[in-house]
Amino acid sequence: MSSPYIAARGLGKSFSGKPVLADVSFVVEPGDVVGVLGKNGAGKTTLLELVLGFTPATAGGVQLFGYDSYRLPGAAKARIGFVPQQDELVNQLTAADQIGVISSFYPKWDDELVGRLADEWEVDLRQRVKNMSVGQRQKLSILLGLGHRPDVLILDEPVASLDPVARRQFLEQIIEVASDGNRSVVFSSHIVSDVERLANKIWILKDRRMYWQGDFDSLKDSIVRLHARATRPLPASLAFPNALNVQHDGTTATAVVQGWRAEMQAGLAQQLDAEIEVEHLTLEDIFLELHR
Amino acid sequence: MAASGQLPPGTELPSIRDLALKHAINPMTVSKVYALLEAEGVLERNRGKPMTVAKPTRTQTPHDKRLEQLEPHVEQVALAARQLELTEKDAVKALQEVWEKTDEQSVHRRTRPR
Numbered sequence: 001m002s003s004p005y006i007a008a009r010g011l012g013k014s015f016s017g018k019p020v021l022a023d024v025s026f027v028v029e030p031g032d033v034v035g036v037l038g039k040n041g042a043g044k045t046t047l048l049e050l051v052l053g054f055t056p057a058t059a060g061g062v063q064l065f066g067y068d069s070y071r072l073p074g075a076a077k078a079r080i081g082f083v084p085q086q087d088e089l090v091n092q093l094t095a096a097d098q099i100g101v102i103s104s105f106y107p108k109w110d111d112e113l114v115g116r117l118a119d120e121w122e123v124d125l126r127q128r129v130k131n132m133s134v135g136q137r138q139k140l141s142i143l144l145g146l147g148h149r150p151d152v153l154i155l156d157e158p159v160a161s162l163d164p165v166a167r168r169q170f171l172e173q174i175i176e177v178a179s180d181g182n183r184s185v186v187f188s189s190h191i192v193s194d195v196e197r198l199a200n201k202i203w204i205l206k207d208r209r210m211y212w213q214g215d216f217d218s219l220k221d222s223i224v225r226l227h228a229r230a231t232r233p234l235p236a237s238l239a240f241p242n243a244l245n246v247q248h249d250g251t252t253a254t255a256v257v258q259g260w261r262a263e264m265q266a267g268l269a270q271q272l273d274a275e276i277e278v279e280h281l282t283l284e285d286i287f288l289e290l291h292r
Numbered sequence: 293m294a295a296s297g298q299l300p301p302g303t304e305l306p307s308i309r310d311l312a313l314k315h316a317i318n319p320m321t322v323s324k325v326y327a328l329l330e331a332e333g334v335l336e337r338n339r340g341k342p343m344t345v346a347k348p349t350r351t352q353t354p355h356d357k358r359l360e361q362l363e364p365h366v367e368q369v370a371l372a373a374r375q376l377e378l379t380e381k382d383a384v385k386a387l388q389e390v391w392e393k394t395d396e397q398s399v400h401r402r403t404r405p406r
C-alpha cells in the first residue's frame with residue numbers, strides 16, 4: 001500500500017476565536033477523486049486552504065506528500081495544482097501571457113496539454129483577461145491548475161460559472177487525471193450529480209465538522225428511507241433508530257435514518273409489527289435530507 | 293447486454309478509460325463493474341488486450357442462482373399483466389406462447405426491443 005498523498009488528523013481552524021472547522025481527519029490516496037459537499041459556510045474553502053497550507057491550522061494538522069502542509073518545500077508545492085473559487089488572474093495580461101507567467105514557475109509545464117485544452121475549450125489565448133467572460137476566466141483558471149500535471153489537484157467550486165458543455169469537458173479532463181491512477185483530485189461542488197459521477201470518496205461537511213466520509217456505496221447503504229406499512233395504526237411515538245426525519249400517517253410511516261444496516265430490517269419489522277421497505281436515495285436526496 | 297446475448301462472445305469491450313470518458317464517470321466505477329462481471333463469468337480479462345465477452349458458462353451457475361436472476365424479469369411481466377387487468381392464466385399462457393416461438397439461436401439473434 002502506497003502512503004497517502006494527504007493525511008489530516010484532528011484538523012481545526014478558528015478565526016478570532018470563532019471555530020470554522022473542528023476535529024477533521026481524513027486521508028487521500030493516490031488515485032482518489034474526492035468530492036467535498038457542504039452548504040455555504042460549512043467550511044469547504046477553509047478545509048481546502050488548510051490542505052494547501054495557505055493558512056495555519058489552529059488544531060491538529062495536515063500532511064501533504066509527508067510534509068506539514070504549512071511548511072511545504074518547493075518541490076512538493078510543484079506537485080500541487082489549485083483552482084480557487086475566485087480566480088487570481090491578472091486583468092491586464094492576455095491569456096497567453098497569463099499562462100506564460102504561471103508556467104515559468106514549473107519546470108515540467110506541459111505546453112502541448114495546455115494548448116490542446118485551450119483549443120478544445122475555446123479559450124482565446126490572445127484575449128486580455130479583463131475582457132473575458134466569467135466562464136472563460138474559470139476555464140483559463142482550470143488550465144493553469146492542470147498545466148504542470150500535478151499529482152494532487154485541488155479545485156474549489158470549479159464549475160460554478162461553466163455552461164453545460166464546458167462542464168462536461170471539464171469532467172472529462174478530471175477523468176483523464178483520475179485514469180492515471182497515481183494522481184488525486186479533491187474538489188468541492190454544489191453540483192451533487194457531478195460529485196456522484198466523479199468521486200470515489202465523498203466528504204460531507206456540516207456544522208463545521210466532517211459529518212460523513214467514505215465511498216458512495218457505503219453512504220447509500222447507511223442513509224436510507226424506510227417505509228413502514230402496518231395493518232393496525234402505528235403508535236405516534238414511533239421508534240426508528242437514528243431517524244433524521246419521520247412522517248407518520250395512521251398505518252404507514254416514512255423515515256429517513258442514518259447508520260442503517262441491512263440486518264436491522266427484520267428486527268424493526270417485528271418491533272413495529274409492520275412491513276418495512278428500504279428505499280435507497282440519490283446523493284442529492286441524501287444531502288437534502290441531512291440538511292432539513 | 294453481454295449476459296442477454298446481445299453482445300456475442302468474443303466482443304471486445306471499450307477500455308476503462310474510454311468508457312469512463314464516454315459516460316463522464318469515475319474510472320474506478322467502470323473498473324469495479326468490469327471486475328464484478330468478470331467474477332460472474334460474463335466478461336473475460338485478457339492480458340494486455342481489451343476485455344471480451346466470455347463464452348456462456350451459465351449452466352455452471354447453480355440453478356437457484358439462475359432462477360434468482362430471472363426473478364426481476366418475471367416480476368416486470370407480472371406487474372405489467374396486473375396493470376393491464378389480465379389474469380395469472382393469461383400471463384402464463386402468453387409466456388408459454390413466446391417460449392415456444394423462441395429457441396437457443398434466438399438468444400444470440402435477439403436485439404433490444406424499443
